[in-house]
Amino acid sequence: MxxxxxxxxxxxxGAAIAAPLTWWAxxxxxxxxxxxxxxxxxxxxxxxxxxxxxxxxxxxxxNAQDKAELIALQQQVQQLQGELAQAxxxxxxxxxxxxxxxxxxxxxxxxxxxxxxxxxxxRDPVWAGELELQLGDFLYTSDLSTYFAYASYGCKRHVCQLxxxxxxxxxxxxxxxxxxxxxxxxxxxxxxxxxSAQQTAQGMQVHLSTKSIRQLNTEY
Numbered sequence: 001m002x003x004x005x006x007x008x009x010x011x012x013x014g015a016a017i018a019a020p021l022t023w024w025a026x027x028x029x030x031x032x033x034x035x036x037x038x039x040x041x042x043x044x045x046x047x048x049x050x051x052x053x054x055x056x057x058x059x060x061x062x063n064a065q066d067k068a069e070l071i072a073l074q075q076q077v078q079q080l081q082g083e084l085a086q087a088x089x090x091x092x093x094x095x096x097x098x099x100x101x102x103x104x105x106x107x108x109x110x111x112x113x114x115x116x117x118x119x120x121x122x123r124d125p126v127w128a129g130e131l132e133l134q135l136g137d138f139l140y141t142s143d144l145s146t147y148f149a150y151a152s153y154g155c156k157r158h159v160c161q162l163x164x165x166x167x168x169x170x171x172x173x174x175x176x177x178x179x180x181x182x183x184x185x186x187x188x189x190x191x192x193x194x195x196s197a198q199q200t201a202q203g204m205q206v207h208l209s210t211k212s213i214r215q216l217n218t219e220y
Contacts, residue, residue, distance in 0.1 A: 111196040114207035117220055118159040128155035134188045135162060142182040147175045151203060158210045160192075165203035176204065 135153050139145040148171070151163035164179060180197060183189070183206065194209040194216075209216060 110194065110213065111198045111205070111207055113213070113216070114159050114194070114196055114209055115161065115205075117209075117216060118156055118161045118207065121156045121159065121220070123155075124157045128157070128160075131155050131160060131188065131191070134186075135160065138183070138186060142179075142186075144175075144179055144182060147171050148179055158216070160208045162206040162208075163203060164206070179204070 132153065132155055139148055139150070147167055148164045149167055151165045153162045154160065176199065184195065192208040192210055193212050195206070197204060197206045
């Protein structure tokens with residue numbers, strides 16, 4: 001009986017051990033396998049992220065070259081503009097030379113014509129009186145009264161006539177030039193369109209007109 005019980009116990013123990021193994025071997029694998037995705041390597045991310053920098057680095061030489069070419073073109077334009085301005089100034093000086101020569105050659109004729117108009121035209125008392133006050137103060141305001149004096153001065157309707165004489169024989173060419181410069185830089189000189197100065201052994205005579213020679217020729 002004891003032997004029989006021991007055999008039964010061993011049989012039950014063996015069945016108990018074999019049952020889980022048999023169940024595990026017979027059970028189908030129903031759970032789906034999870035797909036394994038390897039995470040992005042930091043090295044790959046670093047390489048991919050550095051691609052734009054590489055491209056921009058490759059583009060930078062082209063941009064620098066374009067910028068250098070643009071600066072060179074701008075400098076050429078500025079140089080051409082400077083040369084054009086110099087050429088225009090030379091053309092203007094050449095074109096003005098005949099005019100200046102003509103004015104110098106005909107200054108005596110203009111002075112004679114203005115002198116004739118001054119003798120014959122009527123006097124405008126308002127305009128002439130106001131301007132004569134400024135003319136009378138000219139030698140004092142310009143500090144020239146020590147060297148020069150008025151022989152006569154006056155205005156009519158469009159023309160004024162001034163006659164200067166030296167106060168002594170010590171007045172030299174430099175003082176006469178100073179008188180001329182001060183006269184034609186006076187504020188009231190802007191009222192006139194035509195001016196003529198003629199120097200003689202006795203002094204200097206100046207004529208000023210508020211109208212051009214063409215207007216005077218039409219009117220007189």
